[in-house]
Amino acid sequence: MHLAQLNIAHLRAPVDSAELAEFVALLEPMNDLADRSPGFVWRLKESDVDPTATVVHDYGDHLLVNFSVWESRDALWDYVYRSGHLDVLRRRKEWFHRVAEPYTVMWWIPEGDLPSLDEAMRRLERLRTEGPGPEAFTFKDSYASSEAANLPAAAEARK
Amino acid sequence: MSDDDLQALGLLQDPVRRSLYDAVAAGGGEVGRTEAAQAAGVSRTLAGHHLDKLVEAGLLESGFRPQERKGPGSGRPAKVYRRAAGDRSVSLPPRDYVSLASVLAEVVDELGAEERAERAARGAGRRLAGRHGGEPVESVLRGRGYEPYPDDGVLRMRNCPFHVLSHEQPLLVCSMNLALCQGLLEGLGDDPGRARLDPRPGECCVTVSKTNDN
Numbered sequence: 001m002h003l004a005q006l007n008i009a010h011l012r013a014p015v016d017s018a019e020l021a022e023f024v025a026l027l028e029p030m031n032d033l034a035d036r037s038p039g040f041v042w043r044l045k046e047s048d049v050d051p052t053a054t055v056v057h058d059y060g061d062h063l064l065v066n067f068s069v070w071e072s073r074d075a076l077w078d079y080v081y082r083s084g085h086l087d088v089l090r091r092r093k094e095w096f097h098r099v100a101e102p103y104t105v106m107w108w109i110p111e112g113d114l115p116s117l118d119e120a121m122r123r124l125e126r127l128r129t130e131g132p133g134p135e136a137f138t139f140k141d142s143y144a145s146s147e148a149a150n151l152p153a154a155a156e157a158r159k
Numbered sequence: 160m161s162d163d164d165l166q167a168l169g170l171l172q173d174p175v176r177r178s179l180y181d182a183v184a185a186g187g188g189e190v191g192r193t194e195a196a197q198a199a200g201v202s203r204t205l206a207g208h209h210l211d212k213l214v215e216a217g218l219l220e221s222g223f224r225p226q227e228r229k230g231p232g233s234g235r236p237a238k239v240y241r242r243a244a245g246d247r248s249v250s251l252p253p254r255d256y257v258s259l260a261s262v263l264a265e266v267v268d269e270l271g272a273e274e275r276a277e278r279a280a281r282g283a284g285r286r287l288a289g290r291h292g293g294e295p296v297e298s299v300l301r302g303r304g305y306e307p308y309p310d311d312g313v314l315r316m317r318n319c320p321f322h323v324l325s326h327e328q329p330l331l332v333c334s335m336n337l338a339l340c341q342g343l344l345e346g347l348g349d350d351p352g353r354a355r356l357d358p359r360p361g362e363c364c365v366t367v368s369k370t371n372d373n
Contacts (some may be wrong), residue, residue, distance in 0.1 A: 019272050083327035090334055090356075140327070146267040 001145035002041055003070045004112050005118035009102035010097040011062040015054055015126060023095040026088055027052050033084055034068065039075020043068035055110050057117060066097075067120055069109065073142055101139075104134050108148040108154075164247045167216040175201055178335070179240075183210075183219055187308070187317050199371035210240050215241055246323065257323055264328045273331055283326040284342020290362045296347055296367060300340075305363055316363035325364075340365045355366045 013019040028051035034040055044067040047053035055065045064148035070076040079085060105124040109115055123136040134148040171177045182188045182198035196206035213219040220243050224238035267276045291299045295351065297314060299305045306317035319325050325332040341351035344367075358364035 078360045081333070082360045082364070084357075086329070086333060086364065087359045089330060124274050 001108040001148070002113075003073055003076060003106055003145075004109045004115050004120065005066075005068055005070065005076055005106040006117075007066045008059075008068075008124070009064040009092070009103065009126065010099060011064055012095055012097060013066070014062065017094065020095055024052050026053070028087055030085055034079055037079040037083065039071035041071060042077070043071040044117065050149075054097055055117075059121060063116065067117060069114070073106070073139070075141060102138060104138060106138065106142070107135055108143075108145040163217070165249050167218050168249055170212060171326050172217065173209070174201060174207065176213060179206055179210070180213055180218060181210050183240045184242045184306070184317075185214075185308075186241075187240060189224060189241050191223065191237050191239050207238075215309050217245065218247070219243055243285055244313055248305055260324055263326055264331055266329055276335055277338040280338040281342035281345070284339040284344075286342075287339075287345035288346020291347065293324070294347070296344055296349055296353075299343060300367070305365075307367070312369055313357075314366060314367040314369075315357075315359075316365060319363040333358065336363070337365050340367065348349065 011020060015024060030062045031043070031051060044055055044065070046055045055067070057063070057065055059065070066075075070079075082091070086133075102124065105120070107123055116124060126133075128137040129140070130136075132138060132143075134143040137143050171180055178199040179201075181196050182195045185198075186194070190212065191204055192207050195210060195235055196203045199206060200278055200324070201209075202281045211221070212220065219240045222241050224239045225236045228233050230244045267273065287303075291302075297307050300314075300316065304318055307314045308317060309315075319336070321332050321336060325336070337354060337356050340354040345351045346351055353368045355368065356364050357366045
């Protein structure tokens with residue numbers, strides 16, 4: 001099984017504004033770092049040629065979407081918290097609004113599957129309304145892939 | 160305090176076992192029998208006996224490293240040892256600061272009070288330095304369990320003294336740890352800018368540059 005993760009951020013200003021310029025400049029090095037990290041499988045890209053292009057979606061303005069697939073929870077954790085990404089994460093308040101509800105969700109997928117952004121947003125909604133479970137969880141309340149396999153709820157969320 | 164912890168730590172009273180444990184810990188990764196034996200100044204056979212005792216007690220973990228030469232005659236894979244990941248602690252009377260720290264860290268996170276926490280950590284670092292006037296930062300860090308070692312012109316730290324918390328609240332705890340190290344440098348009359356975050360899996364996230372220029 002592979003681990004899919006969505007995280008969303010509410011931008012303080014439009015992505016092409018001066019306030020976000022430093023953040024946009026960090027997109028390419030951070031994405032490169034992710035792509036080269038052990039255990040990285042896939043991430044949703046808006047463009048194959050423009051590394052600063054953020055994912056365009058229908059879920060509201062100023063909502064930044066990061067959606068990726070990893071071989072394991074530890075591989076993703078090491079990228080997020082044990083790489084140059086940590087120092088960028090520390091600056092999140094400069095660019096993003098603080099939100100009280102969960103802004104990140106993860107779940108297990110069969111290897112080779114590429115989940116859709118729609119499904120990811122439904123999983124996040126599920127986490128927000130029902131709390132963590134094997135089909136929608138976070139680093140803090142994570143579930144092993146064995147706990148998520150063959151869950152009827154997983155099929156339900158995919159619909 | 161668990162009896163297991165006490166028993167495991169009791170094994171380190173033996174000076175040979177202690178130096179073998181230290182040799183494996185200082186290796187930072189997998190250390191072979193021969194290497195550990197040399198560092199401890201004992202025979203390979205004796206080293207193997209004691210290393211396996213440390214594995215049994217859960218202080219070390221063992222594995223096998225394949226021989227570099229492949230094919231017939233290349234020999235069996237070499238047995239290697241590394242420090243076990245779990246913590247061992249003994250406290251008399253029993254104390255449990257980690258559970259409380261974990262709750263407090265959660266509250267700081269919920270309040271979004273990271274900056275306040277970092278300021279407090281920097282102050283704590285400065286106060287710690289007061290007890291170590293004139294000492295180089297490397298020895299103060301070593302005394303606090305960071306296990307510093309030189310690497311490519313910087314001082315890296317093999318051990319994170321806040322390991323459990325740094326996994327629960329990495330953003331908060333690693334930022335506080337950085338602030339603590341910066342406060343420590345400041346308190347020692349040194350340049351706080353020498354301490355930076357350069358995280359790697361399995362180590363402390365803070366590095367200290369030789370001077371602020373590199």
